[in-house]
Amino acid sequence: MERYKVIALKVGFLETNCYIVRDTESGCCCVIDPGADAALIKSTMRELDTKCTLILLTHGHFDHILALEDMRTTRAVVAIHASDAHCLTERDSFSPMLPYDPRPFSSADVLLKREGTYELGGFTFRITHTPGHTAGSVCYIFDDMLFTGDTLFCSGIGRTDFPGSSAEQMNASLKKLYHMPGDYVVYPGHGEKTLLSDERDSNPYMAFIRRESRQ
Numbered sequence: 001m002e003r004y005k006v007i008a009l010k011v012g013f014l015e016t017n018c019y020i021v022r023d024t025e026s027g028c029c030c031v032i033d034p035g036a037d038a039a040l041i042k043s044t045m046r047e048l049d050t051k052c053t054l055i056l057l058t059h060g061h062f063d064h065i066l067a068l069e070d071m072r073t074t075r076a077v078v079a080i081h082a083s084d085a086h087c088l089t090e091r092d093s094f095s096p097m098l099p100y101d102p103r104p105f106s107s108a109d110v111l112l113k114r115e116g117t118y119e120l121g122g123f124t125f126r127i128t129h130t131p132g133h134t135a136g137s138v139c140y141i142f143d144d145m146l147f148t149g150d151t152l153f154c155s156g157i158g159r160t161d162f163p164g165s166s167a168e169q170m171n172a173s174l175k176k177l178y179h180m181p182g183d184y185v186v187y188p189g190h191g192e193k194t195l196l197s198d199e200r201d202s203n204p205y206m207a208f209i210r211r212e213s214r215q
Contacts, residue, residue: 012035017189017191021123028123030121031071032187033058033065036067037067053074055071060088089104137158152177158189183197
């Protein structure tokens with residue numbers, strides 16, 4: 001029996017993927033990127049008979065965090081990379097496009113500053129820092145599952161033309177993911193899930209890495 005059960009919900013007007021990762025041993029869950037529709041997330045948790053003990057944010061853009069304060073009623077530990085921590089406590093250039101921006105939020109409970117293994121909220125997982133889309137973008141790794149936020153999509157990547165984005169950093173992050181040993185199921189911030197091996201082989205934004213690898 002697999003340790004984790006993953007439920008994907010499309011939330012908000014940008015159809016952001018919010019993931020509920022349920023630990024079949026403890027019965028608790030981790031919510032990754034509660035971007036909107038807190039009522040939907042909570043009702044799904046009730047259907048799964050699970051309690052959220054951990055909220056992980058892949059980065060700080062509004063479409064990945066706007067349901068955060070409503071989800072805090074679960075008393076879950078909230079974690080985000082230190083470089084994107086300000087996205088919770090400040091409004092930004094995206095605020096005017098929103099009908100309502102509930103920020104500022106409370107600060108995260110844990111600011112992620114190093115790569116490697118973490119134990120939070122009853123979960124053990126790894127992070128890899130993948131800046132480019134934002135300075136604090138990270139990927140979370142649970143066993144053979146890779147939650148990539150807006151760093152890597154199926155046949156695509158996140159935009160690098162926003163304030164705080166960097167095409168140079170994105171290319172370095174894509175190289176890091178390309179050269180990760182083994183294979184993973186990729187759960188992206190938007191779109192459908194994929195395999196890291198498929199993205200290595202066919203993602204057009206990894207073509208430059210494939211060429212370098214053949215030289």
